[in-house]
Amino acid sequence: MANDFGLNVTMASGETINLKIQFGGGAELLFGNIRSHEVSIPAIAAATPSGSKQADRPSDITFLIQWMKDNMLKEREGLFVEGETVRPGILVLINDTDWELEGEGDYILQPKDEIVFISTLHGG
Amino acid sequence: MASCEIPVGGEERMQKRRKGLGKTCIKCKRDAGALVLRGLVYCRPCTEALVVQRFRKVIDDHIPPNSASSSILAIAYSGGLGSTLLLELVANILGSSSTRSRKHRWDHIDVIYVDQSAIEDLSGYQGPSSAEVQRIVTSYPDFRLTQVPLEACFDEGSDVQPSRLLRSHIQSIPTRTGMVDSINLLTRRLLERTAKSLGATHLILGRNMSSLSIALLSNICSGRGASISDETVASWNGLLSFNPLRDLGSKECASYVYWKNLKVISRVNSLEDWSGTSASISHLTREFITGLERDYPSTVSTITKTCAKVSPRGDRPSQCSLCYRPMKSATDEDSQQHAVAILASSPRDAPGTLCYACNVLFTSSNSKSLFSGGLEVPMPIWSSRPADLE
Numbered sequence: 001m002a003n004d005f006g007l008n009v010t011m012a013s014g015e016t017i018n019l020k021i022q023f024g025g026g027a028e029l030l031f032g033n034i035r036s037h038e039v040s041i042p043a044i045a046a047a048t049p050s051g052s053k054q055a056d057r058p059s060d061i062t063f064l065i066q067w068m069k070d071n072m073l074k075e076r077e078g079l080f081v082e083g084e085t086v087r088p089g090i091l092v093l094i095n096d097t098d099w100e101l102e103g104e105g106d107y108i109l110q111p112k113d114e115i116v117f118i119s120t121l122h123g124g
Numbered sequence: 125m126a127s128c129e130i131p132v133g134g135e136e137r138m139q140k141r142r143k144g145l146g147k148t149c150i151k152c153k154r155d156a157g158a159l160v161l162r163g164l165v166y167c168r169p170c171t172e173a174l175v176v177q178r179f180r181k182v183i184d185d186h187i188p189p190n191s192a193s194s195s196i197l198a199i200a201y202s203g204g205l206g207s208t209l210l211l212e213l214v215a216n217i218l219g220s221s222s223t224r225s226r227k228h229r230w231d232h233i234d235v236i237y238v239d240q241s242a243i244e245d246l247s248g249y250q251g252p253s254s255a256e257v258q259r260i261v262t263s264y265p266d267f268r269l270t271q272v273p274l275e276a277c278f279d280e281g282s283d284v285q286p287s288r289l290l291r292s293h294i295q296s297i298p299t300r301t302g303m304v305d306s307i308n309l310l311t312r313r314l315l316e317r318t319a320k321s322l323g324a325t326h327l328i329l330g331r332n333m334s335s336l337s338i339a340l341l342s343n344i345c346s347g348r349g350a351s352i353s354d355e356t357v358a359s360w361n362g363l364l365s366f367n368p369l370r371d372l373g374s375k376e377c378a379s380y381v382y383w384k385n386l387k388v389i390s391r392v393n394s395l396e397d398w399s400g401t402s403a404s405i406s407h408l409t410r411e412f413i414t415g416l417e418r419d420y421p422s423t424v425s426t427i428t429k430t431c432a433k434v435s436p437r438g439d440r441p442s443q444c445s446l447c448y449r450p451m452k453s454a455t456d457e458d459s460q461q462h463a464v465a466i467l468a469s470s471p472r473d474a475p476g477t478l479c480y481a482c483n484v485l486f487t488s489s490n491s492k493s494l495f496s497g498g499l500e501v502p503m504p505i506w507s508s509r510p511a512d513l514e
Contacts, residue, residue: 024382025205029391079392089414091378093158096168100160101147118381120334120374121414122204122388 015043020114026122032074041067048084062105091118162421175380178371179213186366198234198319198327203252203390206330215264234322235261238311239273242287252389277310277504289502296501302485304404309447320363327365334374337427338413342406347481350436351449444479445507451479
């Protein structure tokens, strides 16, 4: 895919980042039962509703979660988001690495990143 | 006097989720870390090895390896995370045809799926379709699938359809907590009975450390504390049921399932968005455990390990005729008489003896009016035949 984004921080508003979003463990059931999505999200994030993070910052995972809630989530948002992050029981992998090792919500998204959301809530 | 409050500075001493972790795997000390498990960093191959190793250890603890006689293994499958992983591990680790790794010999491996669709509207749980279940299980060529409806707990010989008996049994339970508890115990009993009828010697359940902790805590809250050890390992009539994933957290289970590209087909209960008074104890416990697991990841294993050490005092010579857990006849005497008095309105299904928790199912305070109206509560096959020791 021809992506010519350069550094995130210098991007003008209106530009987008292409990402691959995957679901596992049943989390896909909240997103139309489709496990793999190619999305294009704004490269510059909006402020969080609580104001904990400012607008005009490069898009990070916190913004991606907000964007998914507004644009992709089909049902029962309480099973995916809690406040400005994912609810406990949703595991996030950034390029196959636990988001706890990547700064969680503060991780700044890069073009072609693969973000995986896995539910651990779908029982025994 | 002892206080329940956290002492000054106590919170800092509790092992909280650590930030700024090292990025190299703690085990192989070579590869980049992929997952943080209870404060420790593991790479993907080491995580996968850990899952296999802990699964195998629990299996070997309960089934003597290299035993001469062959046997039948039953796997309880719900379409959820744990049982999806269980199918994969049994197929690839236990059922492996490589003689080197094959310590156990099985005549058959039966997968049992309990279909709860008859009470979908009451439970709020819309399970996967029969075709979906079939597609997943038949993808493992060595497994035989048995699908059994939950209403099979009730007598087919009667003039009322079993599904209506099941529904009125569930509907006669006044609280949502009791309803969830009852569906769980009917499902478990049906799994055991089906496994036994298939000739199985072992029944394995897909509860991992997290879901087992949820079951243990909510059972204690529901008054099932006396039989808590049976929740982890239970033996009934020559059938041993246990949880081979009990030493694995939900995080490593979920990652393994994702990495192996397995599909979890069970949905989350639609009534479990409920909050406050209308939520069930089991739902509130799940919220508590998943939160605890995120903020204090080492504490969840403490629950299962502590419960494993708990054993009831004295003998438990009798058995509850509904849940079939052992119980202490002397201390439960009062509640038995109470139960018999209440359920005597249903002479056909006159129960034997009920344990404290099964008693509470039907006799919570707001159910009094329900019973005084002389309503019949249909009971499952096994409890209406007290003489039948099965």
